[in-house]
Amino acid sequence: MAGNTGVTAPAGFSAAGIAAGLKKSGKKDLALVVNTGPEAIAAGVFTRNKVHSAAVTVSRAAVADRETGVRAVIINSGNANACTGAQGFADAQAMQAQTAHALHLPPAAVAVCSTGLIGEPLDMGTVVAGIESIVPQLDTTTKSGEDAATGILTTDTCMKQAVYHGAGWTIGAMAKGVGMMAPSLATMLAVITTDAQVDAALLHDALAGVSNTTFNTVDIDGTTSTNDSVIAMANGASGTQPSAEEFTAALHAVCADLAQQLQGDAEGVTKVVDITVTGAATDEQALEAARAVGRDNLFKCAMFGSDPNWGRVLAAVGMAPVDMDPGNIAVWFNGHQVCAHTTGVPGAREADLSGAHIAVTIDLGAGGSGHATVHTTDLSFNYVEINSAYAT
């Protein structure tokens, strides 16, 4: 199992990834992850966008049905099956039913994810043929996990996997896209597998909590996708039951690893930018303030230009609807203070931001101990390029 860092790393999970023909490029565009048991515990977190894919509706229901559990996740890339009306919903259900049929499972045991262009009908002939082709490819090898991790990519430049090895149990995972609740392109998807013995309540609570502090703090451009889905499956195959604390910490490590990979592969990224806010009244206010800076285009362009224009930070954070002392805000770039008491520190304009990673720390001076970090990127020519002709 050495070197297996993906969804097939835990015992009792198989996977496959193929080129079904949905992508014109001929790249892999269909992935399947199967839980061979014994248990079929599942949890999921999904987009909060009111306009969402039929796949999200289907998967939400599958995860909510704790009696049946989830035994498989079928994922296509190249088409989001969002804004496709009643036909789109029927297609998502057909993907679920077809996969269930091929795996001899009840339909409710299959979750469905789609990612790609919004508003195009899914080519169901290709999808159905793909499902027939992918099932025989299922395997527990490292390569099978990598094939699946490749099959879910869209504009990602590399696959994202993560693994955690406990004492006798393992968590494996794969992801694509950028930023749960705030993805760069159409979708952030993740599938997490574990052979630990955990119950549904623990898996749900751990996933919800961990997502808030990992995927939900990756915020590339504030856009929430129609398809965001994180699905975790636990089968108890290891026969080992970690404590809730141990499992949650492990899940956090895996999701934080994936989140960092998503941030680093965001569209057009030339710099990853971590924004930490301290001195806030509450952690929630700190997060709100950090998001306001992370989403500010003027700030993001300045980062692209390695321009230590700390005034952009002040102008952005001043818009956040949170408590602050407008005369007592402090800012650090890469640990060097550039602003104190809301005014520039001598030498602030000479701060060196030429590296590929920029850490910005902002103290709101509100006297509280609230703090939070948001993970974003710069705004580059390439971001504009990629997103100026996505559909055409």
Add this chain to the structure above:
Amino acid sequence: MAGNTGVTAPAGFSAAGIAAGLKKSGKKDLALVVNTGPEAIAAGVFTRNKVHSAAVTVSRAAVADRETGVRAVIINSGNANACTGAQGFADAQAMQAQTAHALHLPPAAVAVCSTGLIGEPLDMGTVVAGIESIVPQLDTTTKSGEDAATGILTTDTCMKQAVYHGAGWTIGAMAKGVGMMAPSLATMLAVITTDAQVDAALLHDALAGVSNTTFNTVDIDGTTSTNDSVIAMANGASGTQPSAEEFTAALHAVCADLAQQLQGDAEGVTKVVDITVTGAATDEQALEAARAVGRDNLFKCAMFGSDPNWGRVLAAVGMAPVDMDPGNIAVWFNGHQVCAHTTGVPGAREADLSGAHIAVTIDLGAGGSGHATVHTTDLSFNYVEINSAYAT
């Protein structure tokens, strides 16, 4: 007075604009508008950013002092005098006092505006010498108004003026920047002059109301500046008192004209994009939904690429915290329907967005009559270019 479309168009106003030396480029960087009476009625609307320029503090107080009124507005470009601490406040007061002294006015009768880089101390030697030089240049000519309108510019590519001629009375105006409450660069500034006989309450109410539907609907990137200020002065020199309705309509025409000029000259603009939302529960919800689309980078990049990717509109509007029917949203590009019942209309991908103006209409299907329009632009390479190296 034919051809005078600026602040000196109404009777009893003089202006001047000079190169004081604050801008390294040698371009004009100081402007003065003076109300020679008889009355000194004033009103103002200012940024809501908690972090704001000392000039905003000084001007707010000047406008609030209705007994003294406002007789002059002194404006420098090239330096925002924001995030400059106690020294910045002393400098803004000194600008006010120096201008008042030169014009033989009480300091409280002078409003101060600054625009440019945040966080740099103002070169007060240059400012003071500039004030001494500019006062003798004051004149009521068309050219004087144009000199003032030029002296307030930063990254603007052209001056913005507007005029309205009533029966025996006139409103004139100048502006710079983009988008009150949501400017592209550091600041949106406007000075409005009128020789109509209006009282302070009418001027204030009209300005506040009109700003909401004009400057406040220009939203280029959601960024609210530290220095945004709109200051109106009325001197009654025409001896004519228009009705409140007539005056408000005229003020609306002038501000809408300026707002359109600001939108058309936004940083890096290649297309102006007007987003209208209908079918909302209330006008406020319609505005919120239109802003969500207008601020969405993925949508804005698609507009830059003339890409009729209507899925971006759906994904963006679905995030807005307003009432909608997620299955019954409709979208039109330039009057051609591309989406009905949240699904694509045949031929939607062929919509022609190659022109310099794009009108997007979105019906939320919420069954209400709420509607609003937000004026934005595309997100271009040049926007990134301009903002990636502003301070350096």
